[in-house]
Amino acid sequence: MNRSRFRTLLLDCLRCIGLVWAGLIVLAPVPAAAAPAFARIFTSHDVVMLLIDPVSGQIVDANPAAARFYGYPQRELRALGIDRLNTFSPAQVAEERQLAASEGRNYFIFRHRLASGDIRTVEVYSHPYVFDGRRLLLSIIHDITPGRFSRQDLWHYQAQLESMVDAQVKEIAANRARNTTVLLLGLLLQFGVIVALVLSNRRRRRVQHERDEIAAALADERRRLLDILHGTGAGTWEWDMRSDALRVNPTWLGFLGSSARAEGRLTDAAAQAFIHPHDLMRCLAARQQHLEGAHDEYECELRVRRHDGEWIWVLDRGRVVGRDPDGTPNCM
Structure with missing residues (x-):
């Protein structure tokens, strides 16, 4: 095993240990006396953590590790909603929650978009807790993208995610095709109306020209008749x-x-x-x-x-x- 691969596995193990330890912290409401200790862990730990308002989805706080991972300054992360990071639609999020419940998982697998536009596959461990009387959701994010091909147990979840994304892409493509068809039909209808108006205008001018000719011929015949009557x-x-x-x-x-x-x-x-x-x-x-x-x-x-x-x-x-x-x- 080369040094680079060993280092990757070591970091994954450390992250997993950090996830378990951080998860134990939030199994119960945080007492006021423990708040400083929690704050030190939140700011100094290398695990990506987000504090989220469970009602609005607003990111209340993000630790430095989250800022490094997502590529946003902490101040900008606090101004975002979790839906800005999660590429899943509400329906896809609900489907993943149901899938996790049916498989007995205590985490969710989502795709998050970084500030650079890159997409990362992540495991999200979430648990509610009360801090200073306010109920918040602590989400611990673990990037599983680098280990996708080395961890065979993720294939099933990745396939589910990709199928959901593919379905969304197909739906977007179908909507685009329908919109294009409607637009083309509208353009054809508009073109048909324009052609009908042009033909109608030409016919009207032709009929008017024929009427003018008939009126001129009648006026000429009337003049001739009057001349004949006057002469005779x-x-x-x-x-x-x-x-x-x-x-x-x-x-x-x-x-x-x-x-x-x-x-x-x-x-x-x-x-x-x-x-x-x-x-x-x-x-x-x-x-x-x-x-x-x-x-x-x-x-x-x-x-x-x-x-x-x-x-x-x-x-x-x-x-x-x-x-x-x-x-x-x-x-x-």
């Missing part, structure tokens, strides 16, 4: 059968003269007064035949009294341009 001197009329309102263009109104303007709102019944009595019945009959579907268009030659009283012959033509849902004509 033709009169036009539009009869709303639901209200009996009759709309005529200026040319047609010019034939009728001021007497038609005096009527105010011109109706079909009022316009019949301008038709020659001998032609009125024939005109109404021809129009009725068209309304009943006998002819595609209405056409009739009749005499109309002009504004100066003279009767003039006109060719009156028209057709139905609007119907109710039941097919009844409503505009001509």
Whole structure:
């Protein structure tokens, strides 16, 4: 056995003796008179010791050996909670406590993180005691990482710890994968919404462009029609059968003269007064035949009294341009 290995085994034996001796100190509440002796042992012993509040988990005190082991100054250690050192989750801590109880162990095996970030496998011997009326937990920590491969009895515990850590790593990886999937789905949904908005905007602009073209074409056709009507001197009329309102263009109104303007709102019944009595019945009959579907268009030659009283012959033509849902004509 080489000198280095012998020295390691000797240190382990000394630590174990220190653990047993320190554990005997705290098997009972510490009397006030024994407090100075306890303080000397706590500060001078080479065994890592922590005083922990069992309710909050706050480290109340740490001996110099703990400061050397964890790499924190004692002042910083007193400001930490034990959960800052223990890498186990609360569920894993509870599982290790149950495992220790089932195996009859009086210690726990945890993984503690040092100030350098290194992880050490440790045995933790804990026992409550009362000091100056305050209940505290004395935890004695023994580093078993260097002797992992020389102490076969730790293999089982190490396997348990590693399986627990592996389970935690797998859970983190699964959560990360789920979060990544949700993020990708969200991005795909957002991309789909953006594409739909772009396509909808393009379609809206295309429809608006088509509407503008149709409106321009209708305006152009209306202008041409007005030009034709103005050039030919033709009169036009539009009869709303639901209200009996009759709309005529200026040319047609010019034939009728001021007497038609005096009527105010011109109706079909009022316009019949301008038709020659001998032609009125024939005109109404021809129009009725068209309304009943006998002819595609209405056409009739009749005499109309002009504004100066003279009767003039006109060719009156028209057709139905609007119907109710039941097919009844409503505009001509």
